[in-house]
Amino acid sequence: MRKYLLLLCFFSLLNLAYAQDMQRVRSHVNTLCSPAMQGRGYVNQGDKIAAAYIGNAFKQYNLKPFRGDYFQHFNIDINTFPGNVVLKSNKQELKPGIDYIVDPASGPGKGSGLLFLLDTAIFSDVQARTRFLESRLNNKVLVYHSRDRVKLAALPEVVYFKMQEAKALIELQDGKLTASLATEQFNRPGFKVLEESFDLTAKRISYELDANLVKNYTTQNVIGYVEGKVQPDSFIVITAHYDHLGRMGEEVYFPGANDNASGVSMMLELAAWYAVPENKPDYSIMFIAFGAEEVGLVGSRYYTQNPFFPLSQIRFLINLDLLGTGDGGLMTVNATVFSEAFALLEQVNRQGDYIHPLAKRGKAANSDHYFFSEKGVPAFFHYTLGGITAYHNVHDIPETLPLTKYSQVYKLLKDFIAALQR
Numbered sequence: 001m002r003k004y005l006l007l008l009c010f011f012s013l014l015n016l017a018y019a020q021d022m023q024r025v026r027s028h029v030n031t032l033c034s035p036a037m038q039g040r041g042y043v044n045q046g047d048k049i050a051a052a053y054i055g056n057a058f059k060q061y062n063l064k065p066f067r068g069d070y071f072q073h074f075n076i077d078i079n080t081f082p083g084n085v086v087l088k089s090n091k092q093e094l095k096p097g098i099d100y101i102v103d104p105a106s107g108p109g110k111g112s113g114l115l116f117l118l119d120t121a122i123f124s125d126v127q128a129r130t131r132f133l134e135s136r137l138n139n140k141v142l143v144y145h146s147r148d149r150v151k152l153a154a155l156p157e158v159v160y161f162k163m164q165e166a167k168a169l170i171e172l173q174d175g176k177l178t179a180s181l182a183t184e185q186f187n188r189p190g191f192k193v194l195e196e197s198f199d200l201t202a203k204r205i206s207y208e209l210d211a212n213l214v215k216n217y218t219t220q221n222v223i224g225y226v227e228g229k230v231q232p233d234s235f236i237v238i239t240a241h242y243d244h245l246g247r248m249g250e251e252v253y254f255p256g257a258n259d260n261a262s263g264v265s266m267m268l269e270l271a272a273w274y275a276v277p278e279n280k281p282d283y284s285i286m287f288i289a290f291g292a293e294e295v296g297l298v299g300s301r302y303y304t305q306n307p308f309f310p311l312s313q314i315r316f317l318i319n320l321d322l323l324g325t326g327d328g329g330l331m332t333v334n335a336t337v338f339s340e341a342f343a344l345l346e347q348v349n350r351q352g353d354y355i356h357p358l359a360k361r362g363k364a365a366n367s368d369h370y371f372f373s374e375k376g377v378p379a380f381f382h383y384t385l386g387g388i389t390a391y392h393n394v395h396d397i398p399e400t401l402p403l404t405k406y407s408q409v410y411k412l413l414k415d416f417i418a419a420l421q422r
């Protein structure tokens with residue numbers, strides 16, 4: 001009995017040493033999503049604060065830098081909303097983040113105008129279109145529905161130019177708000193408002209929006225590695241973007257828990273594991289926290305154009321983005337492109353009985369793996385399926401991030417990485 005207990009103790013200790021640390025994961029996610037990180041965007045240098053945090057973690061885990069430090073700098077143009085964000089219908093103030101978001105390419109402005117609802121007859125009726133083109137818009141706030149955007153784009157350009165005469169634009173959204181970033185700026189404010197939060201009978205719309213297009217803002221990727229003990233010139237690369245959508249005014253920021261504090265924490269867990277001398281891998285393992293993914297995969301594209309060693313030395317790249325759920329399984333982008341590697345992934349998943357279903361799709365330019373696989377680097381992008389649906393809005397918070405299959409994904413990745421080195 002005693003012997004058995006001892007054995008049990010030994011195995012649970014072993015288990016502990018091999019398990020990733022959920023408390024540490026939660027702590028990384030909470031910190032990355034905290035107000036101090038400013039939504040990991042470009043107001044108040046949120047990107048630099050987040051990058052420094054990841055650099056510190058790399059240092060703590062004894063990752064090696066390639067060039068003196070862990071940072072690879074590059075420049076972006078970025079439209080930002082550092083100050084006032086106010087939208088009122090009549091005298092009623094709408095809630096930023098909840099009722100509305102700012103159009104990413106919105107220009108600054110302060111003022112008010114009469115609500116002018118776009119007449120959808122302009123799509124079919126030439127007379128209605130002529131009436132619209134002859135109307136006075138420079139004292140109006142023009143309101144249209146997002147479902148008409150495609151139809152609007154199909155109309156003659158004069159309609160588009162006419163719309164630009166309005167003092168401000170409001171695009172009504174069904175059901176949810178999805179924020180994004182822009183690298184340019186219109187010359188007037190634009191808002192995206194939830195249809196259910198908007199009173200179409202209001203007479204007057206007032207607004208105040210502080211928008212600042214920052215040119216040549218310097219941001220960064222964070223890069224470190226563990227040297228392989230057998231074939232140090234061969235690399236397995238684990239990537240996750242740390243940037244998110246930043247601030248929308250003084251009161252609102254986008255925490256980005258699932259997108260992508262979840263992936264960054266997973267990357268850090270793997271870094272912590274391989275950095276321990278007993279776990280030293282045969283190949284070198286490189287860890288990249290990409291910047292400016294939300295700007296349009298800018299950090300990862302920059303790296304592929306300015307790599308630290310020839311891209312041909314990358315045996316495989318694993319990109320992690322949106323790993324906070326898993327009730328619906330795990331998706332692999334590029335699975336059908338690199339089908340042999342996917343068969344290997346399926347095999348280790350079956351052996352460990354980790355996560356089901358293991359869903360697959362072809363190539364997609366939807367995260368940081370893209371420019372690598374376009375340049376011939378074998379690469380997967382993994383994201384979890386099911387669970388919460390908060391995405392690119394203020395509701396993507398750590399408190400509701402379930403991390404349902406987090407440990408299973410961690411084990412799957414570790415087994416896959418081991419199998420890739422065989």
Ligand SMILES: [Zn+2]
Nearest residue numbers: 259260321322
């Ligand atoms: Zn993302």
